Amino acid sequence: MALMRYRRDDPFKYLEDLQDEINRLFDASLSLPRIKDDIFVPSVDISEDKDNVYVAADIPGLEQKDIKVSLKNDVLTISGSKQESKEEKSKNYQRIERFKGSFLREIPLGVSINVSKVKANYKNGTLRVTLPKEEQEKTKSIEVEVE
Numbered sequence: 001m002a003l004m005r006y007r008r009d010d011p012f013k014y015l016e017d018l019q020d021e022i023n024r025l026f027d028a029s030l031s032l033p034r035i036k037d038d039i040f041v042p043s044v045d046i047s048e049d050k051d052n053v054y055v056a057a058d059i060p061g062l063e064q065k066d067i068k069v070s071l072k073n074d075v076l077t078i079s080g081s082k083q084e085s086k087e088e089k090s091k092n093y094q095r096i097e098r099f100k101g102s103f104l105r106e107i108p109l110g111v112s113i114n115v116s117k118v119k120a121n122y123k124n125g126t127l128r129v130t131l132p133k134e135e136q137e138k139t140k141s142i143e144v145e146v147e
Contacts, residue, residue, distance in 0.1 A: 040082055040103045042127075053109055053131040060125035069120045069129060074113060078127065079104040112136070 045056045057078055059067060067080040081102040112134040120129040 042105055051133060055129040057127040059127050064122045067122060067127060071113060071115055071118060074109045076107040076109060
């Protein structure tokens, strides 16, 4: 059996190693190809009260037929496709910008939803979805008596 010399470790060495590893991960992620700037991801607002969960998604420039809303396993999925293509042959263009692609946004709700009562409407570029909670998910206030 070989004898090893006892060495007292620097307690901050582990933190320095962690910092080096985090820096390495950031450096590696910045060297990867970046996502294109023209990818469209709608922003959403999610709120709730005791009876419903409300989701509002900003999806400007789409028609109602281009938007799909589905609910499966208490995950709301908003998807669709957006295509913009405007070109006038009579003008001398210096630059033409277009967007063409699809998007998908999945939102885990965390509560059971009554699927038969879900309502969604799309107006002025905003999709609003009302998701009624199941009866057992609604919060009930219980009064505690103090003696």
